[in-house]
Amino acid sequence: MDLSRLWLGLLLPVLAALDFRYHHQEGMEAFLKSVAQNYSSITHLHSIGKSVRGRNLWVLIVGQCPKEHRVGIPEFKYVANMHGDETVGRELLLHLIDYLVSRHGKDLEITNLINSTRIHIMPSMNPDGFEAVKKPDCFYSNGRENYNKFDLNRNFPDAFEYNNISKQPETLAVMKWLKTETFVLSANLHGGALVASYPFDNGAQATGALLSRSLTPDDDVFQHLAYTYASRNPNMTKGDQCKNKMDFQNGITNGYSWYPLQGGMQDYNYVWAQCFEITLELSCCKYPREEKLPFFWNDNKASLIEYIKQVHLGIKGQVFDQNGNPLPNVIVEVQDRKHICPFRTNKFGEYYLLLLPGSYVINITAHGHDPHLTKVVIPEKFQTFSALKKDFHLPIQGKLDSILVSNPSCPLIPLYKVMPSHSVATRPGLFLFSMTLLLIFFK
Known part of the structure; x- marks a missing residue:
């Protein structure tokens, strides 16, 4: 042996x-x-x-x-x-x-x-x-x-x-x-x-x-x-x-x-x-x-x-200020697919956006500052175990604590109750879903 x-x-x-x-x-x-x-x-x-x-x-x-x-x-x-x-x-x-x-x-x-x-x-x-x-x-x-x-x-x-x-x-x-x-x-x-x-x-x-x-x-x-x-x-x-x-x-x-x-x-x-x-x-x-x-x-x-x-899938990265400090609570979203509770960076300034291959305009908005728009192209074929990495450096300098305080979390209320149609995905003609009966089995 x-x-x-x-x-x-x-x-x-x-x-x-x-x-x-x-x-x-x-x-x-x-x-x-x-x-x-x-x-x-x-x-x-x-x-x-x-x-x-x-x-x-x-x-x-x-x-x-x-x-x-x-x-x-x-x-x-x-x-x-x-x-x-x-x-x-x-x-x-x-x-x-x-x-x-x-x-x-x-x-x-x-x-x-x-x-x-x-x-x-x-x-x-x-x-x-x-x-x-x-x-x-x-x-x-x-x-x-x-x-x-x-x-x-x-x-x-x-x-x-x-x-x-x-x-x-x-x-x-x-x-x-x-x-x-x-x-x-x-x-x-x-x-x-x-x-x-x-x-x-x-x-x-x-x-x-x-x-x-x-x-x-x-x-x-x-x-x-x-x-x-x-x-x-x-x-x-x-x-x-x-x-x-x-x-x-x-x-x-x-x-x-x-x-x-x-x-x-x-x-x-x-x-x-x-x-x-x-x-x-x-x-x-x-x-x-x-x-x-x-x-x-x-x-x-x-x-x-x-x-x-x-x-x-998609893209990921961090958002930094002009001194290289990560910025939390910064909105990072695709321009034409805004979320009713905006997607924001975490405490490390990180963001993750799940997106299919294509061309997108990314809107990065820090509280109190104008939006920063950047075009990003996600290729058809990319490495399997990592999204496309894209960091953003904003021409601002601010205290992280003040940014956190000024951006309260999204309220727990019926947010869509009085909202108009907000996305091209909801417009008639894109998909045809038929009305169905309530079944015995429930989710």
């Missing part, structure tokens, strides 16, 4: 293979803690809060510098199981974690992805709901809601209507979490249908609701993101795999066009956190039998990886 190989094997992280079964809270925690211990150089495990019953809302971070944000490294997240009885996403994210850490340093694509991205994975946003399900069911169980009987995907502030319902501990934890990181891209994993749904989930005349759709100023990017995921899932891309359900062309849909909902998480991410999020419905059956889990993993593995890569 080659002793050198034996010693090398003893030094490498050892993690028991993750089996294909449903992992309850204790088993999930044991797995996550084992990963964090065995792969401590690229992972960090923490809880962002607790459920109503006091269960931890665990997040495992995978990245080259997992414990802290680094300038130029975008933040990505997956969240699953916010409906406790929609279980496939919960197990897929555990297997994704296993797949990522076990291939780091061995698989070039995975290694580059981890080294260039900080990936946050929350397998269960609603652990109380999951534990409450006594008997798996394809349609509905009491575990859908949290312990207080609130649907967490109707519990966020809404940009279109007043929804002054009691915010739940799980919801508040996610809202707080979004303020601590500069998330760029996200997906939340559900079950009960097979489709990739993109914002908006609610709507108003300003976003095209009279045409049975509700489109964001970044509709082209959102359609690309949804199709990127669906097109790599052999069943989702067919669009008609769930019996007695809608036929989704190419496996994607606008959320409002499917059916409107108030207080959804993906709309909140986009409006208030500058984070592009889509909703992934991964199984016709909400809580399928365990023996089906390997098939769901095989169908979604490529999609899960390819979707993470999309965090590197």
Whole structure:
């Protein structure tokens, strides 16, 4: 026996293979803690809060510098199981974690992805709901809601209507979490249908609701993101795999066009956190039998990886003053796609704009100063694991604290209620979405 190989094997992280079964809270925690211990150089495990019953809302971070944000490294997240009885996403994210850490340093694509991205994975946003399900069911169980009987995907502030319902501990934890990181891209994993749904989930005349759709100023990017995921899932891309359900062309849909909902998480991410999020419905059956889990993993593995890569679309960089100091809270947006809550630089002066290849005029506006306009061309083919880097130096000199104070955060009110149509994406004739019936399965 080659002793050198034996010693090398003893030094490498050892993690028991993750089996294909449903992992309850204790088993999930044991797995996550084992990963964090065995792969401590690229992972960090923490809880962002607790459920109503006091269960931890665990997040495992995978990245080259997992414990802290680094300038130029975008933040990505997956969240699953916010409906406790929609279980496939919960197990897929555990297997994704296993797949990522076990291939780091061995698989070039995975290694580059981890080294260039900080990936946050929350397998269960609603652990109380999951534990409450006594008997798996394809349609509905009491575990859908949290312990207080609130649907967490109707519990966020809404940009279109007043929804002054009691915010739940799980919801508040996610809202707080979004303020601590500069998330760029996200997906939340559900079950009960097979489709990739993109914002908006609610709507108003300003976003095209009279045409049975509700489109964001970044509709082209959102359609690309949804199709990127669906097109790599052999069943989702067919669009008609769930019996007695809608036929989704190419496996994607606008959320409002499917059916409107108030207080959804993906709309909140986009409006208030500058984070592009889509909703992934991964199984016709909400809580399928365990023996089906390997098939769901095989169908979604490529999609899960390819979707993470999309965090590197578009452009990124920093905004500096004339002395080279980074400027926080500076508006950085494409001129013709303004957001109702303007996208701003973070405390490091960083910005990230997810954009498809093309020519854009970027508007950089610091409080109290005239807009600075710059044309940027994003090439058709660019490096896979980095957006186009473009820093901006403004001919101003100002104290960072004063800039921060003068730019309060966007208010939590129905922002679109009285807004006129604000984007070319919402004008008639660009897309034809047909009115659909409210289905048995909900996001």
